[in-house]
Amino acid sequence: VVSTQSTGIQSNLRMGKVKKTKKFGAVKRMIHANDPRLNKEKEEPKKTDETIRHVQKPSTALFFKYNTQLGPPYHVLIDTNFINFSIRNKLDICSSMLDCLYAKCTPYITDCVMAELEKLGAKYRVALRVAKDPRIERLICTHKGTYADDCLVQRVNEHKCYIVATNDKDLRRRIRKIPGVPIMYVQQKRYSIERMPDAFGAPRVG
DSSP: OHHHHHHHHHHHHHHTOOOOOOOOSOOOOOOOTTOHHHHHHHSOOOOSOOOOOOOOOOOGGGSSSSOTTOOSSEEEEEOHHHHHHHHHTTOOHHHHHHHHHSSOEEEEEEHHHHHHHHHTOGGGHHHHHHHTOTTSEEEOOOSSOOOHHHHHHHHHHHOTTEEEEOOOHHHHHHHHTSTTOOEEEEETTEEEEESOOGGGTOOOOO
16 A cells, blocks of 8 residues: 555656645635725825915904094095085085084095096086185095095005095995994985994984
């Protein structure tokens, strides 16, 4: 029997074939579905270009419930429209402001508003004469452009001590978006004011 086994092994070696036993229970390793390495691949890449938003700093004058920079004597910015309405209703600007706020008021006119009146021609010569009244103080403009509405909005944004006097609907809509700035306008042949704090005794229009 031994001789037969040895002859069989010798014959297999000569042929160059060696039989290998099969391994049972060998399973391929698979990554679990909750593996953190898979989650890293699924994560969206972070946005590098972040948009920088410009947020306007609130004025320190609005720290309390009302604008602390408002107070007598009041500083009132007037525009072309307000002067024309005052002339139509036969209202003196300084005395009518005094009747409205019960305090001394200083009307101001900017270079842009004066330039707008000069461009309107002879039809508004009375308004131009009223604008040159010595009681109305002149404010010098240093910004670019001569559009009167932009000039007034920019000045009110920079300084919260002004009241804007206008009957222009578009300008009043823009001024309402700025907190703490009252608006004076002509109504029923007298001056009225809105957004004025009760702390200063402003008359209520009912």
